Amino acid sequence: xxxxxxxxxxxxxxxSTEAKSEALRAIADEVDQDRVAIKSANAIxxxxxxxxxxxxxLIDRLLLDDKGIDRMxxxxxxxxxxxxxxxxxxxxxxxxxGIQVGKMRVPLGVIAxxxxxxxxxxxxxxxxxxxxxxxCLLRGGSEAFESNQAIGPCVSRGLKRAGLPERAxxxxxxxxxxxxxxxxxxxxxxxxxxxxGGKGLIERIMRESMIPxxxxxxxxxxxxxxxxxxxxxxxxxxxxSKVEKYAVCNALETLLVHREVAGDVxxxxxxxxxxxxxxxxxxxxxxxxxxxxxxATEDDWYAEYxxxxxAVRVVDGLxxxxxxxxxxxxxxxxxxxxxxxxxARQFVAEVDSASVLVNTSTQFADGFEYGxxxxxxxxxxxxxxxxxxxxxxxxxxxxxVYGTGQLRHR
Amino acid sequence: xxxxxxxxxxxxxxxSTEAKSEALRAIADEVDQDRVAIKSANAIxxxxxxxxxxxxxLIDRLLLDDKGIDRMxxxxxxxxxxxxxxxxxxxxxxxxxGIQVGKMRVPLGVIAxxxxxxxxxxxxxxxxxxxxxxxCLLRGGSEAFESNQAIGPCVSRGLKRAGLPERAxxxxxxxxxxxxxxxxxxxxxxxxxxxxGGKGLIERIMRESMIPxxxxxxxxxxxxxxxxxxxxxxxxxxxxSKVEKYAVCNALETLLVHREVAGDVxxxxxxxxxxxxxxxxxxxxxxxxxxxxxxATEDDWYAEYxxxxxAVRVVDGLxxxxxxxxxxxxxxxxxxxxxxxxxARQFVAEVDSASVLVNTSTQFADGFEYGxxxxxxxxxxxxxxxxxxxxxxxxxxxxxVYGTGQLRHR
Numbered sequence: 070x071x072x073x074x075x076x077x078x079x080x081x082x083x084x085s086t087e088a089k090s091e092a093l094r095a096i097a098d099e100v101d102q103d104r105v106a107i108k109s110a111n112a113i114x115x116x117x118x119x120x121x122x123x124x125x126x127l128i129d130r131l132l133l134d135d136k137g138i139d140r141m142x143x144x145x146x147x148x149x150x151x152x153x154x155x156x157x158x159x160x161x162x163x164x165x166x167g168i169q170v171g172k173m174r175v176p177l178g179v180i181a182x183x184x185x186x187x188x189x190x191x192x193x194x195x196x197x198x199x200x201x202x203x204x205c206l207l208r209g210g211s212e213a214f215e216s217n218q219a220i221g222p223c224v225s226r227g228l229k230r231a232g233l234p235e236r237a238x239x240x241x242x243x244x245x246x247x248x249x250x251x252x253x254x255x256x257x258x259x260x261x262x263x264x265x266g267g268k269g270l271i272e273r274i275m276r277e278s279m280i281p282x283x284x285x286x287x288x289x290x291x292x293x294x295x296x297x298x299x300x301x302x303x304x305x306x307x308x309x310s311k312v313e314k315y316a317v318c319n320a321l322e323t324l325l326v327h328r329e330v331a332g333d334v335x336x337x338x339x340x341x342x343x344x345x346x347x348x349x350x351x352x353x354x355x356x357x358x359x360x361x362x363x364x365a366t367e368d369d370w371y372a373e374y375x376x377x378x379x380a381v382r383v384v385d386g387l388x389x390x391x392x393x394x395x396x397x398x399x400x401x402x403x404x405x406x407x408x409x410x411x412x413a414r415q416f417v418a419e420v421d422s423a424s425v426l427v428n429t430s431t432q433f434a435d436g437f438e439y440g441x442x443x444x445x446x447x448x449x450x451x452x453x454x455x456x457x458x459x460x461x462x463x464x465x466x467x468x469x470v471y472g473t474g475q476l477r478h479r
Numbered sequence: 480x481x482x483x484x485x486x487x488x489x490x491x492x493x494x495s496t497e498a499k500s501e502a503l504r505a506i507a508d509e510v511d512q513d514r515v516a517i518k519s520a521n522a523i524x525x526x527x528x529x530x531x532x533x534x535x536x537l538i539d540r541l542l543l544d545d546k547g548i549d550r551m552x553x554x555x556x557x558x559x560x561x562x563x564x565x566x567x568x569x570x571x572x573x574x575x576x577g578i579q580v581g582k583m584r585v586p587l588g589v590i591a592x593x594x595x596x597x598x599x600x601x602x603x604x605x606x607x608x609x610x611x612x613x614x615c616l617l618r619g620g621s622e623a624f625e626s627n628q629a630i631g632p633c634v635s636r637g638l639k640r641a642g643l644p645e646r647a648x649x650x651x652x653x654x655x656x657x658x659x660x661x662x663x664x665x666x667x668x669x670x671x672x673x674x675x676g677g678k679g680l681i682e683r684i685m686r687e688s689m690i691p692x693x694x695x696x697x698x699x700x701x702x703x704x705x706x707x708x709x710x711x712x713x714x715x716x717x718x719x720s721k722v723e724k725y726a727v728c729n730a731l732e733t734l735l736v737h738r739e740v741a742g743d744v745x746x747x748x749x750x751x752x753x754x755x756x757x758x759x760x761x762x763x764x765x766x767x768x769x770x771x772x773x774x775a776t777e778d779d780w781y782a783e784y785x786x787x788x789x790a791v792r793v794v795d796g797l798x799x800x801x802x803x804x805x806x807x808x809x810x811x812x813x814x815x816x817x818x819x820x821x822x823a824r825q826f827v828a829e830v831d832s833a834s835v836l837v838n839t840s841t842q843f844a845d846g847f848e849y850g851x852x853x854x855x856x857x858x859x860x861x862x863x864x865x866x867x868x869x870x871x872x873x874x875x876x877x878x879x880v881y882g883t884g885q886l887r888h889r
Contacts, residue, residue: 079831082831162850164849164850168839170849170850175831177861177862260862261862276689279685299884421489421492423878425583425877425878426879427879428885429881430885430887432887432889433576439580440580451585452587452670452863452875455875455876456876456877466865467831468844468865468867469834469835470843472837474709474712475838476715476716476839477843
C-alpha cells in the first residue's frame, strides 16, 4: 500500500487542476449513485454498535442517513470549489546576482489519516488529499468499517473516471490494530500522519513513529474577561464559548475574570450556566461572587471537560491571566474580552496559542469559520501548520530559481 | 539550561524590535572589544587541532584571525539590518460571520543548534535566534571549544546591555558527548534542533529524539542539459556548479546530458574539468564521447563526492532525467539548462527538490543568494521550512481573530 501510494502521489502531484476537479465531481456522483449500498452498510455498523453497547454520542456520529450523505456530497463540491493550492508561486523577485527566486507550493506526498467513528471523514479526507495533490492512506475506526468499505469503491471509481490513479486514495482493508503499527513504520512511504481521535492514540503515534504528525492533544480553551470588558458582551461570549457545543476541542474550559468586574460578570452568568445545566468549579475568590459553586482544585485548571463543567478563576490582571493560560493551557484557542486597546494587543502578542481571539467566541476556531474552506484537523504544534489545517497545511513549498546563465563567484 | 532557555524565550518573544537590535549591536561591539581574548583562545584550539592531527580543511575553518572576526561582526550587523519577522500579520480578512482572521508570525521558542568546527557559527546562530525572538542552546564542536568559550561571554554581555535575559543564548559548558544525549531528551524545553554536521550526527539525532529537526542529510545535486540548451551556457553552468566550491552541499555531483547534445557538450566540458583536476565517471554512452573516462557504477549515482569527482550520465530525454533525479537525488538542488519553454516548466513542476533551478548554477542555492539575508542551514524536508532556512524558518504563525462580540451558532 505504501509503495502504491508513493507511486500514485507522483502522478497526483503533477495532475492538472481540471483532472483533480473532475475526480472530485465524479467521487461526489459515485457516492450519490451508491446511496442504497452505503446506507445498508451503515445499518450493519449501527446494529453492531448497538449490540456492542457503544455510547450514544458515538452512535450519533456513526449514522449515515440521506441527509448525512447529502452533506458528504456537498462537502466534496465545497472542496472542489476551493482554489488549487499546488503550483502557486509567491515572492518571485530578482536578486543582486540577476537570478529570480520564488517559492512554489507543492504537495507533501503521502498523507496517512487515522480517525474514529464518523464515516464522512473518509470522503472529506479523500477530497482534501486529491485537491492538494497528495495520495492518502485512510484508516477509519472499526465501528464504521462496513460504511467505509462501501464508500471506498466510490472514491476509487471517481478517481478512475478522471484518469487519476485509483490507489491515490487507499482505505485500510482491516481494522486490525497491528496494521496501525505497520503504518507507523512506513517512514519512506508516508510524509505525514494526521490522527483524529483520542489522546491515547495520538500519544502512541508520536511515541512509536518517526513520521511527522499534524495534531493537537488537548483543547483547554480560555476566555479572559478584562476589567475593561463590555460586561454583556463578555457574558455572551463566555456563555456561547461553553454551551454552543460541549464535546469540541474549541469549547471553553476555564473562564478567567478580572477581580474588578467579577461582581458584575459572574452572578448573572452563573445563573445562565446553571439554567443550561453547566456545573461550575471556582477558585475561592470566584466562590465569593456565586453561591453554591464547587471548589476548584489544581486539576481543574488542567482539565478538558468536553462536557457541561466549567472552571472559573478570578485573576488580578492581564499578566496573571496570560501566565495562567501559558501555564495550564494547551496552546489551542484563547480569547480576551476587552475594550482596552493596549491590553488587547498585549494578549494577542503574548498568549502562545494557535488561535488568539479578541471579543469573539472560542467556538469560531475552525477551518470553515477561518475561511480555509475545510480542515483536516487542528494543530497546536509550531512546526509546519498551526491552528486549523486546510489545503495549505497539506502542502509544502520549494524554491524555484529562474536564471539566464548566471554563475556564482564566491 | 532547558528551563532557563524556556523562561528566556518567553521574554524574548515579546521583546521589541528596538531591544533586539540593541542587543545585536552590543554583541557585535563586545566581540570587537574582545578580539585579543578571542584570538588567544582560538590559538589554543588551533594548536590542539594540529597536535591531534586534524585535517587541513577543518583547521582552515577553525581559524579566527582579525579578518574572520571582522566577518563575524559584519554578519551580526547584516542580521540586524533584516526586517523583524515577529508580529507580522498577513491575510487579515473578514469572514461571513463578521470576525476578522489573520496569521501572525511568532517565534518557535527554543532552538538547539549542534554544529562542528567553525566558531563563527556561534555568533551567527546567536544573532539569528535573537532577531527571530527565539532563545537558543548552542553546542559547538570540541575542536572549537576554547574559541566558543571566549565568544559566549560577549554574547551574554551584549544581551545584558540591551536589557534582555543573558540566558537567551546559552553555550554548552562541555563537549562531553553524553551532553548531546541529554539535549535530545529535552522535548519540553526545545522546540527544534538544527544540526550542522556529518550525516552520522544528524541520523543519530533523528533516531534518538522526538524533537523536530531542521536538516538535510545529503546534497546530491544535478544539472540536466536538455537537447534545447544553449551549449556554451550549459557548459559554463555545469562547470561552475561543480568547481566553484567542492565541499558544499549545493555542488554538482551528477551531470545528466541529453543524448542529442552530448557530442556538442561533453568533449570540451570534459577538457575543462580535466584541467581543473575533476575526475569524471560516466555511463557507457557518456564514455563514447570522452576518451579516458572511468566507468560509473550504480553507487556513483548515489554519491555525494564533496570533492573533485563528477558522475556523468547520458539520458534519452526529460522524463528520464526527472526519473533519475527523483530516484537517486537527495531532493536538495537540481537544475535544467534549456531554451525550451515547455520542458523548463515541466522540470520545475516535476522535480521534487527543495530548490529547482533553470539556467543557473546550483551553487546559488544559499540563503544569502536567495535574499533571506542569512541562513541557519538548508532543509530537504517537506514539513515546516524547506530549502535555505533564514529568519522565517525559525518562526511559526498563529491565527489572530478580531471580533466585535460575534457568537457562533452551529
